[in-house]
Amino acid sequence: MSVIYSRAPLRISLGGGGTDLPSYYSEHGGYLISGSIDKYVYMLTHTVFQKRYRLKYNQMEEVDAPGDVVHPIFREALSRHWEGSPLEIAVIADVPAGTGMGSSGAFTVCLLKSLYLARRRSITPGALAERACEIEIDVLKEPVGKQDQYVSAHGGICAYEFGTDGSVTVDPLEIDDRTMRQLRNNMLLFYTGEARSASKVLSHQVKQSAANDQVMLENLHRTKEMGHLSRELLEAGDLEAYAELMHEHWENKRKRSPGMTDERIDTLYTLARRSGCIGGKLVGAGGGGFLLVYARHPDDTRQAMAAAGAAELPFDFEFRGAIGNEAI
Incomplete structure (x- = not known):
């Protein structure tokens, strides 16, 4: 059980997007509909025989300690949610970053899922989403909302209500x-x-x-x-x-x-x-x-x-959210 597989879905916002930013919902409350789709961020995490941290994404890093990592999400997730020996982590995704489907949030959710599996600890979708939000919004101060992390963690087509106190209510839609x-x-x-x-x-x-x-x-x-x-x-x-x-x-x-x-x-x-x-x-x-x-x-x-040169991305909705396997 030395290799952890994890994946987290991307999403399409179906209504209300933009009201999930703290700058808005902290005063007025937010509400949106979003659906996860069968396009993912994938990770393989190797947990043994590693002398240094080796991280492979669109670049490659090899460092001695989490604090030395340049990639901000990798650095903060490893610093806060990993206490074991060095890891090798490889990342790939179905679509490029910066294309509007929540890849950064899915990346963070996928990484945290793999770290919890590597520690042999369970975590609920809500807690997984909140820890991902903490890293991106509270620690890294990114001006982003909570939609991406919650949709990626939960999956399905759901309504997300954002309370002024930061709480999030997730309610799956009943679509025939x-x-x-x-x-x-x-x-x-x-x-x-x-x-x-x-x-x-x-x-x-x-x-x-x-x-x-x-x-x-x-x-x-x-x-x-x-x-x-x-x-x-x-x-x-x-x-x-x-x-x-x-x-x-x-x-x-x-x-x-x-x-x-x-x-x-x-x-x-x-x-x-x-x-x-x-x-x-x-x-x-x-x-x-x-x-x-x-x-x-x-x-x-x-x-x-x-x-017009606009390539189609065929997709379907998915209903599992972030998943992982303890061994491959």
Whole structure:
């Protein structure tokens, strides 16, 4: 039992995204709908015969102690949640970082899951998510929200309510089989060809929320309302109305911060709408990554987006959340 396998899913936000940042929910409470998908961050952790820490991601580090690690999440997770001998950890993911599907949160959740398994300790999804949030938000001071960590830890399609005291309530949606089949068939993801730093995009929102900027707060209040309405429509199976709400959600979101969109993204979204998409939006903070659309005629949309050079990422929803194996 010397090799630990762990994986944590990425996610697509389905309504209310942006209200999970402490700068907003600590005063007003937040609410969003999000679903984990079958695209993952994977890790292999080797626990024996290691003289130094060897970390393999898009770079490679070899150091004597956790405090010497350059990668901030690796450094803080190992410093706080590992007391054993040196480890070798290799990371790979289904999609590039900076593409709007919560890869940083999934990375942190996946790493902590592997460390707890290596210590032969169990941890609940809620505790796993909170420890990941602590590292990213409290320790590293990243201007990010709690959505990514919670969705990755829990899996499924859930409503997440963020209390002013920092508490998080997780409530799985009750979506019938017919509606799930329609979502799988008509909801499509396309890569815009741009990666971006979520922290840079979100820093403006954090600053304006903290300054009690009324335009920003009204935007986020409406976003939270759309989170509640998204749940109602998804559970009712009214997907065309939900898709129309996606369009409103995107129009509202693009007003929130500079850098939320660009000419390439606007062109792709216009092409998608002309091909029969009712609505859509960028997943994640904005500024690049993946465009999520709800298409009346999926094949027509695929053809239009392929002609524009936007590759599709086929996906399904997943319902397991972060998992691991004690031995391979």
